Amino acid sequence: MTLQRATLVLVLACASPSWAQEATPAVVHETKVEVSGVKDPALRPYRIMSRGLDAFEKHHALAPGASLRFELKNKDGTQLPAAGVSLRLSGDKVDLALPVDGNATFVLPRSQEAFDDNADLVVNRKNDVIRWRPYVRSPGVPESTRRLGDLRLECEVAWAVMRDEIGFVMRTAMAAVGGMCHAPMSALYYRAPGQLAAVRLTSGERSRFLTLSADRHSYIVPVRAKEWDNESLIVYEFAPEPDAAPTETPQTTQGAAAP
Numbered sequence: 001m002t003l004q005r006a007t008l009v010l011v012l013a014c015a016s017p018s019w020a021q022e023a024t025p026a027v028v029h030e031t032k033v034e035v036s037g038v039k040d041p042a043l044r045p046y047r048i049m050s051r052g053l054d055a056f057e058k059h060h061a062l063a064p065g066a067s068l069r070f071e072l073k074n075k076d077g078t079q080l081p082a083a084g085v086s087l088r089l090s091g092d093k094v095d096l097a098l099p100v101d102g103n104a105t106f107v108l109p110r111s112q113e114a115f116d117d118n119a120d121l122v123v124n125r126k127n128d129v130i131r132w133r134p135y136v137r138s139p140g141v142p143e144s145t146r147r148l149g150d151l152r153l154e155c156e157v158a159w160a161v162m163r164d165e166i167g168f169v170m171r172t173a174m175a176a177v178g179g180m181c182h183a184p185m186s187a188l189y190y191r192a193p194g195q196l197a198a199v200r201l202t203s204g205e206r207s208r209f210l211t212l213s214a215d216r217h218s219y220i221v222p223v224r225a226k227e228w229d230n231e232s233l234i235v236y237e238f239a240p241e242p243d244a245a246p247t248e249t250p251q252t253t254q255g256a257a258a259p
Contacts, residue, residue, distance in 0.1 A: 042123040042130035046089060046114045048161060049121060052134055053110060055160035062153040062230055066138045072104040072123060073131040077191040077217075080104040080130070091119030105135055134158055144238070148201070149230025151190060152223045155181040181223050189218040195239040203232040210234070 049070075056068040072080045072087075082104040089096040094114045098121070100106045108121075123130055134157035136150045159180040163171060166180075174183045181188070192199070199210040199219040211220045216239065222228060 040127050042125050042127045042132075044121040044132055046091075046111070046119045046121060048164075049108055049132075050110075050115060051160040052157040053108060055157045056134075056136075056153065059153055059156040062149040062156070063136050063138050063147065066136045066150060066153070067107075068157065069105040069107055069135045071133050071135045072100070072106075072125075073133060075129050075131060077131065079193070080125075084124075086124045088122050089114050089119050090122050091117035093117045094119045132161075134161075141233070144236040146190075146234040146236075147230070148222075148228055148232040148234060151221050151234070152181065152230065155188060155221070155223050184224070188221045188223055189213060190221045191218045192236055192238075194236075196236060197239045198237040200235045200237065201228060201232055202235060203228055 052070070053068070072082075072085065074080050082100055082102050085100050085104060087098045087100050087106055089098055089109075089111065091114060094111070094117045096109075096111075096114075098106050098109075111119075134154045136153045136157070138147050138150050141147050141150070156179070163174075163179070166174065170185075173185070174180050177183050180186055194217075196212055196216045196219065199212065201208050201210055201222065210222070213219065219234075221234070
């Protein structure tokens with residue numbers, strides 16, 4: 001299959017089991033540590049994570065009223081229980097506890113000292129059960145709704161952090177068009193907080209239904225669709241609980257194809 005015909009599917013809500021753990025080319029970084037009785041804890045190099053801070057600043061106009069947080073997720077992308085989770089920025093010289101809120105999100109600080117120390121973000125959970133992802137939410141966006149510009153900004157941050165995990169050929173092709181968030185060969189899935197009946201993209205009087213994954217927990221985000229501005233809203237319609245009465249399945253209001 002040619003590269004032009006290939007489709008890369010990326011799940012933004014649980015972008016990758018562990019974003020790339022490469023430091024600068026001159027540094028070999030294979031730290032094995034034990035934290036609070038957890039062998040092989042989840043580690044993220046600060047140098048790699050700080051790329052996300054750079055991307056957020058570069059593309060902040062996509063969501064000018066928002067700030068950047070990062071989420072800790074279960075391996076399958078579901079909510080990680082925050083109780084008992086601790087996070088530290090740790091190196092040879094740096095040792096800083098980072099607060100984790102009740103939604104298992106945290107703010108990553110700027111720290112030249114941590115960068116120079118080749119420090120790691122260390123979670124007291126095993127590496128193979130944790131996923132990391134950016135979280136951007138503009139003020140005033142209703143519950144069960146996401147703003148398209150916020151998700152575009154999350155995509156830019158995710159790409160900055162995870163790009164080294166993509167194979168060389170695909171990474172080069174994506175770089176030529178501005179990265180994952182602008183690549184026509186990619187389908188960008190985003191995980192919702194529950195099983196979905198439908199997802200609508202709305203802007204004023206316009207509305208279209210978005211393509212869902214087979215398990216109806218994720219949907220394709222049209223980050224490249226220029227006809228939908230950053231203020232467009234993505235509205236979740238959750239599937240009823242098993243003991244709830246069934247509702248009529250909505251029909252597509254426009255025939256636009258998924259990206």
